[in-house]
Amino acid sequence: MIKLSPGGTPTRAAHQRAQALQRALRDELPRVREAALAWRNGLAGLLAGLLGFGLIRGRSDVSQLAAPYDAVVGLLLLAALLAGSWGAFRLLWAAHGRPSVTARAALGATADHHEAVRAARALRHGIALAVLSAALLVTAVAFTWYGPAKAKPSLQLTTPAGTVCGTIVRVADGALTLRTDSGETRVDLRTATGIRPADTCPTS
Amino acid sequence: MPPAAEDTPYEEVTDLAYGAHAATFEVEQPDPHTIVLRGTCPRCGHAMAYRIIDQVVRRPAATGGEEPPGTEETMMCTCGAEHADRPQDYVGCGAFWNLTIS
Numbered sequence: 001m002i003k004l005s006p007g008g009t010p011t012r013a014a015h016q017r018a019q020a021l022q023r024a025l026r027d028e029l030p031r032v033r034e035a036a037l038a039w040r041n042g043l044a045g046l047l048a049g050l051l052g053f054g055l056i057r058g059r060s061d062v063s064q065l066a067a068p069y070d071a072v073v074g075l076l077l078l079a080a081l082l083a084g085s086w087g088a089f090r091l092l093w094a095a096h097g098r099p100s101v102t103a104r105a106a107l108g109a110t111a112d113h114h115e116a117v118r119a120a121r122a123l124r125h126g127i128a129l130a131v132l133s134a135a136l137l138v139t140a141v142a143f144t145w146y147g148p149a150k151a152k153p154s155l156q157l158t159t160p161a162g163t164v165c166g167t168i169v170r171v172a173d174g175a176l177t178l179r180t181d182s183g184e185t186r187v188d189l190r191t192a193t194g195i196r197p198a199d200t201c202p203t204s
Numbered sequence: 205m206p207p208a209a210e211d212t213p214y215e216e217v218t219d220l221a222y223g224a225h226a227a228t229f230e231v232e233q234p235d236p237h238t239i240v241l242r243g244t245c246p247r248c249g250h251a252m253a254y255r256i257i258d259q260v261v262r263r264p265a266a267t268g269g270e271e272p273p274g275t276e277e278t279m280m281c282t283c284g285a286e287h288a289d290r291p292q293d294y295v296g297c298g299a300f301w302n303l304t305i306s
Contacts, residue, residue: 002231002233002239002305002306003305003306004226004227004228004229004231004241004303004304004305005227005303005304005306006220006223006224006226006227006301006302006303006304007223007276007277007301007302007303007304008220008276008302009218009220009302010218010278010300010301010302011278012216014278014300014302015216015218015278015280015300017278018278018279018280018300019280019294019295022254022255022280022282022295023293023294023295025255025257026295110234110235110238110240110255110257113238113255113257114235
């Protein structure tokens with residue numbers, strides 16, 4: 001049970017603080033909305049800048065990456081998409097509110113204050129998620145650019161002289177030239193007794 | 205309770221009787237962090253509501269957290285009526301007082 005009783009004599013400074021506090025309470029929801037709009041625009045600019053950064057070409061095809069880096073990049077991109085989407089949703093929520101119908105019982109002297117607190121929380125989440133999304137995106141691009149490339153498909157030829165394995169360089173005049181560990185090797189296809197594809201060549 | 209005075213000019217003034225009048229305000233507690241006091245301003249007589257809240261967005265320094273029991277709060281008139289000579293962004297007629305909340 002709250003009890004009220006007369007207090008002592010207040011100072012003018014206390015009155016000015018009370019005015020400032022009441023003004024802050026009165027303006028807090030528009031101020032949070034305004035801040036959320038500014039953050040939304042700033043973070044959208046940051047993400048647009050990152051996309052522009054992606055135009056500086058490194059490797060752009062995830063399928064060229066060696067396993068498991070291709071799967072890692074896929075997961076990073078998925079996480080970036082989810083974080084970015086949820087972050088954008090939270091920022092829009094903070095800036096514009098929720099399209100909901102409010103029960104009459106929920107309306108009162110503090111309804112705006114509670115909405116301001118919720119909007120501030122949504123703004124903090126939105127900022128964190130947008131930054132996380134940007135970080136995941138940059139990590140995914142870094143993996144794509146600097147991750148090891150998938151090994152090129154190789155051929156393994158069996159000849160009476162032995163087995164030759166390497167990637168195809170050229171085929172000309174009935175002969176196949178392979179790039180092997182010891183350099184380019186030319187094999188006369190008429191002498192080949194077997195030929196089969198290989199993901200990787202056996203190390204000699 | 206004084207009658208509502210439309211022509212009361214803004215003036216920052218306090219009186220111990222204002223606190224005694226405010227002690228008769230209706231108390232509403234919509235949530236554990238908020239108290240709303242409702243009544244009429246002891247100076248201008250206009251209806252007013254005064255929110256005491258322990259958190260304000262982007263104003264953490266102005267509150268200081270949970271109100272301890274028996275705290276003295278400086279209140280002021282927050283009526284929505286026009287009062288001549290009122291500074292911009294201010295509310296009320298300028299009356300202020302202290303109230304002990306326990």
